Amino acid sequence: MITYEEALKFAVEGEAVFLIGSGFSTGAENALLDNDRHLLIGSDLAKELAELTGMDSGVQLDIVSQEYIDMYGEKQLVDYLKVHYTVERYERYYESLAKIKNLKVYSTNYDNLVEKVCNDCGNKVKGYSIDADIRKVNKDKMVMHLNGYVKDLENDILPDSFRLSHLSYNSMKFFDTPWYSYLIDELYSAKVVFIIGLSFSSDLDIRRIVSGQELRDKVFFVERHDLSEGSRKFLDKYGRVLLCGVQTFLEDLSKVEINGENKKEVYYKTFKKVDRYDNSIEPEDRDVYALFFNGIEKEGIYKKDADRCYETLVNRDKVLDVINDIEQGKSVIIYSDLGNGKSIFVNQIVDLCPKMNFYYLKQVNNQRVLSEIKNFCNDGKEKVLICDPANIYLDILDKFADFDLANVRFILVMRSSMYDNYYNAIYDVIDKMTNAQFINPINLDVLSDKEIEKLDKLILKYGFYGDLAGVFEQRRQEYLRTKCKSRFQNILLYLFESTHIINRFIESIDNINANDDLRRILILAFVSGILELGLNVNDYKILLDIQDIERVIKRNKNCGDIVDVKRGNIAVKSSIIAKELMMKTEIFSRNEVFNVLIAIMNKLDNLYLGSDKYKNVMINLVSCSYLSYVFSYQMESNKFIEYYESVKELNFCKKNLFFWEQYAIVCVNLKQFDRAGRYFRTAYSLAKQRGHLFSAYQIDNHYARYLLENQLYYRKKEGSLAVFIEAHRLLNKNSEIDRIKKNSRYYKYRVARAYKDYYDAFASKYEDSDKDIFLKRCQEMYYSLLRYKRGLGNDEIRKDVRECESALKYILDSENISF
Template sequence: MQKEDVFKSILKGTAVLITGSGAHLDVKTPNNDDFPSGVNLAKQLYKLSNIDNPENPWDLQDAAETFQERFSAEDLVKEIRNQLRVGSIQKEHRELYSFKWQRVYTTNYDEVPLIATSKNGHSLALEPVTLKTPRRDNDLENNLCVYINGYIGRLTVQSLNDEFRLTGRSYLAADGLKESEWGSVFGEDLETADCIVIIGLSLAYDLDIKRFIFNKNVIEKTIFIESLNISSDKKRKLERMGSVEAIGMKAFVQELSEYQKKYRVTIDDKSYYCYKSFEIYEPKRPRKNATSFEVYDLFMSGQIKDSLWYRKNGKYSNLIFRQNLLDVIKCINEGVRVIYLHANLGNGKSLFIESLKHQLQNKGFKFFTLKEDYQGITAKDIRNIVNEPGSKIVIIENYYNFLSVIKQFGLYNMSGIQFVLSARTVLYDTRLCEVNDILKIGEGQSAIFNLNKLENREVYQIQTIINNNGLWGEKSNLSPSEKSKLLVGPKKGNRELQGIMLLLVNSTSMKKRIEQVVEEIKQLPGNYYDILILALLIKTMSLNISANDMGKILDIKVALDTHFVENPNVQEILEFSSGTAEFKLRSAITANAILQELDCNETIIKVLSKTAHYANYYAETEKYENILKNIISYSHVKTFLLKSSQREKFLLNYYNDLKELDYYKENSFYWLQYSIACTYVGRYDLAQTYLNSAYSWFRESERVVPFQLDTQQAKLYLLLIENGKTTDIKEKFLNAHALLMKPVISFKDNPAKQIVNFWSYTKSTVKNQMFTNGCGKEYCACCAEAYNKVQDYLRRVTEKREKSNFNELSKKLLKCSVKSDS
């Protein structure tokens, strides 16, 4: 990295500073003595402990522990406080810490960073935090100095073996950077910063930091500031981790200060603002039509090339124009504030959103699409989006993972901002009411669009695209009407992109390519195999995990392993052109197809268990808490369930493997999902046991009731009746009915989840058993009450397919309510 680029990054506030003991060598004690380095501190502690010839005189951990053993913990605390008292600091210290860094980290214990910025009214005064400091909501907006090994100002006998990493014992007992929630902040800072400046830190003993930095993308923007007389051996080792400037800290700060006088751009200059968490849409104006290879890549791996947006006579040549686009654009033009899009796995949500951007690219809208919720960056991005002039559309895919981002928008006046929020159909309404409440969305200010089914015109378009690009494979000789039937048939394409994709996969060379990739992946060594399985699961389950996060979760430096990076089958799923890992495979359908072919239950359990253990470290942050929820959510887990004969064994092993994690032990949601999974495989005995556990851990309040638990309990009662697994027909039916008729009192709960269970009432097996057991009168009365509840709900439904479905249910319930015999 060029020095000028380093200086610009620092002055724009996009550089991270990490300091070690070498940065504070010119500090003086109150007696005007030289400030002790780690080496000198170790020597002094050995001397005071009467250890004349220690095997390693530089071993501070052993020296501190020896002193504590010879005297006491109280004496060690007193001695360390005395040794690390700051008398005076140099000008370069004041200037270094007074720049607006993205974040400051130090492995030192002393107060030099705080003293350097402690002048009255100093706008950039640093606040100390340690790895044990709980994070507050607005902490990352403040100027923080993160003390990685502990802060002298908080050193006590208790913290000596808890957060102050000094003795060998404390290094073993205290949480390291990886285990702390500040570790996730540190990792994101390294990823999002334009530059990382490391001063006076050799990394020889700082393995925690070294593990974070040992990433090609981070190494390329890391610079070590070292003394003029650095040894060639030390320089050689440091250059593995970044570039080395052997000029000394004083000269570096002087040059930076001189550059600042000439450099006009400041951190407040909006024209230089670079969004990190959001992607800014760039208009697409392709001059050439997409090739058949590019269309094939779209179907096979979900890769969207600009050429796919080519239009001839105003019409796309190789993309479907979804009719819903016109309705969504109409809503946007009419000022609808929030638009919800939902579809099942692989049914085209992302492509629809890209089409929406393309349709509106010349209509005066600015699009901001959330890429990643970086804890220390997103708030700044949002503040800039709010202040941007003109009409803005914020797009958040899988929005239920990003409630904290939506809450940050909710803090501002959002005039001129509209939202497009997408999710899978099974999850889209789980947080819908909550979002409306956060954004203060009134009646008529939101709209919902179901993207699952293709209209006739859209089916014709996709049939034409497949024809023109020769993608029918072995079905090429079918007549146009036969092809059309394949695309719309209930057990074939089913008018869904997901079904059509599977048709193409099974009838073309795509299937052979998948089989080839599968066979090659199976031959990979264990670590490589695990990485690719996790990558496929992330796509299949829509987990908020980046390709780089995978390496941290599985403790593998994927982007630095040339054998892995250059493997052609790995390159089908991941790419490394930017120096860091990125997802190449974007198609959830293809990812799921590969997973099913691999037949790898044990590996799935292993990598998801490692993911859960990693996320458990940072469970207090929304991103990782959502990961912990999503990997146990049955609606996610069922997407990769393999052969039916293995489902029961897989599900029981999977949930059982996770139950000992701290986050799950007393978690009502975990036990509910375990119960749902057991219900699915017909283990109703276990389902009831785990549902009882879920109830026991549920915390009820005036506004929070066990809605999901009650709904699942009602479903379980009805399944027991339907499948002849109980003799208490009347009791269980009436109990189920009472639960389903409960009024919804929380905006988080969706009454449709209750109502869908009324379909069980209309099944002949349930009805016949009620009448056979002399409960016909009660059955009819319950059906009448259920009918009234459905009718009441229908008055508020606007979505066509949902309305049609519940109208049909309503008719059946009415019929059942007036039938007096079986």
Template sequence: MDLQDAARRVHLQRSVAFFGAGFSRAATNYNGKSLADAGEFAEALSKAAGEEEILPLRLAAQIYQEKKCQPDIRDVIKTQYRAANISDDQLLIASLPWMQIYTTNYDDVIEVARRKAGLDANSVTVLDRPRDHAGYTAIVHLHGFVERITDSDWESSYALTDRQYAADILSQSGWPERFRSDAAYADSIFFFGYSLADLDIARLLYRDPSLREKTFFVIGANAGRATQLTVAPYGNVIARDISDVGAEFPDAEDVEAARAAPYLASLQELKLDVASQQASRDEIVNFLIKGDVDGAFITRDLVNATHDYYVAREQIGNAAKGLDGGPMRILLHSKLGNGKTCGLMEFAHYCLAEGRRVLAFNGDPDGLPHDIDYITGLGSVDQEKLVVFFEHGFSYASQIKYLIERFPLVSVVLTARSAALQTRVGDLTDAFGEDFEVYDLEGLTEDEARDFDDILYANGLWGSRQGDRLEARLDYITRSCRSDLATVLVDVCRSSDIFRRVRREFAGLDAQPPDIKRSVIVALSAAYSGVRLSVAQLCEVVQSDLFKYGSYQSNEIIREFVDFDRFEVSVRSPAFAKSVLNEVVPDHLILEFVPEILRRLDRLRDASAVYNDLLKALMRFGFIEGILTDEDKERKLVAYFEAIRASGVGINNPQFWLQYAIACMSFEDFVNADSHFTTAFGLASRWGGYDPYQIENHYAKFLLLSRVQTGHWNDYFEALSEANEILQRQVRNFREGFYPYRVAINYLEYVETHHEKFSRDQLDRISDWCAQLIKVSDSAPSAVRKSVYWTRARKALGDTRDYIAEVR
């Protein structure tokens, strides 16, 4: 993209402007003087403070204030930086239809220009929360704003004195992360009046090659060599004055101005791409071990009815049978690592082969309004051909519901983890209604297991089992691994060349900068959690510019997980990530780094849903329990949750205390679990609109297990009554899905253990409770009735009634 094209595209309202001190120089204040730049302001403050030499601005301002020079420094700013007159070029550039505006300037030049043009001037500072200003243009003053100089603003939103800079208010505000997010989404990014004083702001972009092409620094015709060299790594250097560059921006009515055209922002159109040749062993290894999938090889196997790279799934074929019918509502689910993403690619192939259009959601809900407009412009015939994919569908239930209500002819296919389906089937019912199909990808059929063995064997990936007979290998898949693909892949990972290489490289990380070690652990943690990070997001989490130093990009272990050519984190396999975290990364590093990562994610969570998803994932008991080694596991689990508590991240979060309680239950510390449940309930009651169903469900399980596995309590009937009250309420609410049935399975053991402590009347009441649960379960959604938990619970409840009939 060149300057002229970028300037035209501003009229699409998808570009970001950043204004530095040089932009405001042509304006005059109410004293008729030019707005002072940083150097001039520093000189004036230094002389007024009686300094013999001109100090840097931050020091000059600090000394001026400490000496209590008059007028007060805030009055000086008001005098110096209130604009009375602006130039035509400033009016033109500031009033362009920017998506977002950022500035380090204290002055109100941008506001004066936009008001003069009849536009809104929504000015904010670092005291304002980014999420409160999402969806419309804001003028973000990162270092303070002349129209908001009050005692509180001066201390907490200005970056002028040395003390204010030391406080580093900006980095804690959330606006740097918002700036990077806006930059990633923008068509183009313009820096006007950039100077060396703004170097820290330029570094907010990191040296991300994906942003460089669309970033333009207008630094002036007389800019020094140092300024040019400083900005060059971050974008295109435009050594021209603002008055000259302004002519590049056409009027909105000009034929040269870009015209808004239908485009996709959050939805990406998939195409039928067939690989011209068979995948190499390295490509197959990267796919199976690291999860680095190439859809063209999947399509090649499907077209040729082969399985050199990918094993076609029977359940996906079954789902595709509905292509000839009306609009589809389909859910594909499994545990992590069992092929949901590849299953979508397979399903896309069938759709495309039938002449359907497939749009895949990229995880950014901010762009969906644009895509709604796009779909609105299509006729009903074209809408009927559309199939929209949502991975991690439950995270976007409200968007899916809106899409279906708005476009009932559009087909929707989403994926979810089986655990999410168990807990949030009500969200799916709200979005889809009752008319949807559920397909379980959790488990290989006999034919699929045989085809998968062919791939492993042909590429020498079976490790020590490579020499076994076919029957032995298949028996291992079906019996030892219970036909679970993720379990097989964990074993394959341990035997892989990549795994051995990573083990070797990780051992040498102590001699490397700590950023590398943190980056590796974050990349692995995200992959194991099923959360996809871009390289820019990885940089954000570890607070390190991985593009900045060549040594980072050449580091062997970094290159195992980060593809710098495609700007993405390349490790996506939960099986591989779990293997490395469990067997290569020492437990003490996990206990040290992950709570730090959580603290950082807590700050980032409002900037993007990705950070919030990763925060919740890393806080779960299931995450940490799966990667810690067994030795002294109880102590390490407590240390992990205590580290999170001490960081302040979880102290006010009911979900944290629930996960801590679950951890305690795992090693039968029911007394502390009880305390943590109490805390979780207390916090949940103070959160407006918080639904405590997960806390209640696990508490019901706690009540049953704690009275069976310990003798600490003797309220046997009261505990069962309280648990039953929770379950009776939950089975009547579709939103709780499988959860109440998982707990009800424990009724039989509870009654068998304690029946002698119950009176005849109490036994009769328990039998009635079981009958009520069985009766209500008949009305459960079809997705629930197909689950093993529903079947087992009904059997356990029936057996409990039979047992009571025998012993009463």
């Protein structure tokens, strides 16, 4: 826990966020000629306006200000506010604000005190209202006025962002702007938060923002000396209370001197050093159970024997190879489906490579990210940066291209579906890292025979087998290889069924006497767990608009079997079970899930510009492959399409190339080819707007698939050759670029699997000249595939690539063409 003295130093260094209210401005005066020039707090402003309108003194501010407008006009109220809240002079102790680097203030006040003080002292700071475009604001030096800013009163009207009258209070709400999500990220990434002169007990908006347990240790309330004991106890729930008053606090701040020579290790907002596991802790049976069935990693599971073999884990074969490559300065991409061991694999790399420093890339607001990247790359220390999931960090990773990466290695981790969706973008980023060398991607989906043998022993040792416990070792292992296809996810599903855990999940949900709020919480918990959305309790409160979420969950005893609520997070007990239940049962109706997701998308549409996390959530929630986990393609087609119809008008979607591409893919999957064609044209049009340097590689591949499947669906021989030629052209359009960049992009081979069906349906019946044209292109694709396979290990060749090779061989063999 940081001390007050440390907090003051952090503030001067620019590592603090200030939340201020009317009590902060008590030492400022306006230019009025009467005796009392102090700025009015909200209750005093309401009293004055009530007196001027002849209303009772207890009438609320929004009502009495609207009455004032009705009586005297909006211009007169604007003039009144300008005079009363434009600061003319202030006490000298406020000048300490000007020494703060990167001052970030969020104010509930209308006045320009902070801006005037800093500008007078030569440290220019600008004020904004919540309607400011978040993409254009210099967020390093700003005052954000949550209720409106006096300097915005320029046109004799109250802007929508000025929360004063009854109408303006209803027109724009802070919670529906990107600044809300941005402020939350700011609070969590700051080293210290000062709340000064704010009516915290009555300001529900601000109280909601800082209610997270994670913030409590770094929040300081600056309060007056005579604060009541009851009020102090109330504030103690949210942070530490300083009974020093504004003047003393600012005077303390002015005395802080920062000596650069005495600064500790560089503090990064963007990077977090990985904490290593304590290998001395003996594992307990319940720790292993928690790992297998709840996905919870306790330190004991990383206990190793003298040969560095884990007692409760399978040592993955590829870990040591990756470590060897990392020690030689190389980087790696690791991907797999849900539940196939990405996190454990990365943790084993960290644990078995003690000489190297590992860091996680964090998703936080940081205007100085370039400076941090420079320090990170140039400090002379070898390190490894883990990006998990890597697809959400591509904007930050792209910035590394401008720096020397001799001391930096990367581990990029992601789900297979996101690896597919972002394949082109990932390699575009990697291509720019001219001095970073990546080994071939590592897929973790299939366990080797050696890994199966070790896993079999662990399952038997801890009594998880159920009916298989009594059969011979060879039969057990054969079951894992054949029935479970050597995939850890499938093995876990078998274990869940054999121990009746899935049935207990269903019973727990069936037994919940759920109100609507609880069911919405559980749906979001399932979706978040399946799609790795990374949402915390505060995000649930924002997106579902339920403020007492913890109480709603804990009030129902059956919820404890389904979700965990601890340390500010809500997590489903097993993402694998969640996926299985969402795909194959009706524990939540399709309409129910559908309505929750649409409501969340509408909420996110107001917030995503202020939060990279929320932007990533929206990307996931329009990704066709990700949504298939929730809705499944077997779902009634109209309902699946309806989801895209319902969100297409959102700001995030309507000019988003990725959205229209995904919408088109859904239509192809559901054989609605006319609509798919229109949406592909929309995607191409948006791609064209990005300029000639933008590569439409991924759209080209999906559009080629659309051309082939559309022709096959309607079985139209007429025009089929021209369609095939165009589809083949699109698939090979970027082949030369890929060869030069040495990218092993496999997308086109996935699509080219359809060549076999095309041959059987059309080409086998072509005239010789047309057939030669078709076969020549099949040969071209086949030789391209062989070149792609060079340098790949047998286990690195994807299933769809093997299927494509088999399909092309079938065509060439059928025509007796040697190769």
